[in-house]
Amino acid sequence: SQKIEQNSEALNIQEGKTATLTCNYTNYSPAYLQWYRQDPGRGPVFLLLIRENEKEKRKERLKVTFDTTLKQSLFHITASQPADSATYLCALDRGTGGFKTIFGAGTRLFVKA
């Protein structure tokens, strides 16, 4: 069956360092991949989308890579800040329209001052 895996253990890093979160998938051929931020008790907020033919995407301090051979995406936050502390979800889509999306359970990030 289709599966998305994100590290269930929380990631703790020091302020100013780069946080790297991993999203692995199996039995799936996504057309594109998305990353979301979710704060406790709130809905997810869309951050970035990367297509299968793109290797890397950047937005301010955020960088996403997508390796369809390894079936993996890496999400990087450079110069991390305590305000970056949240849960980060990855989501895979087979096509456009939004109804073929599979979400991961998320990885909790704590950035210490």
Place this chain on the structure above:
Amino acid sequence: DGGITQSPKYLFRKEGQNVTLSCEQNLNHDAMYWYRQDPGQGLRLIYYSQIVNDFQKGDIAEGYSVSREKKESFPLTVTSAQKNPTAFYLCATHRGGLSGYTFGSGTRLTVV
């Protein structure tokens, strides 16, 4: 400000009751979705609607019902047939094409 309004934020349901969660959007998006979030699990799709007066079952539709009479509104009813309804419910819209979802702030439903 354009966005999605979910209400109530917290809802308590007694055994055997039906309850309705509200979702209203002013983004003018055609597609609307209901997801359920449980601890340690990814979001799971309950129902979705791509156009007014039409909706489709998602992966876990049993025990739930929806309607889409207006573009702006997509209410979700949790019926007594849903045996484990305690969860965080998220409404979302999608503008189509290559884009992400816009989510509401969620409703936390608890069975008492």
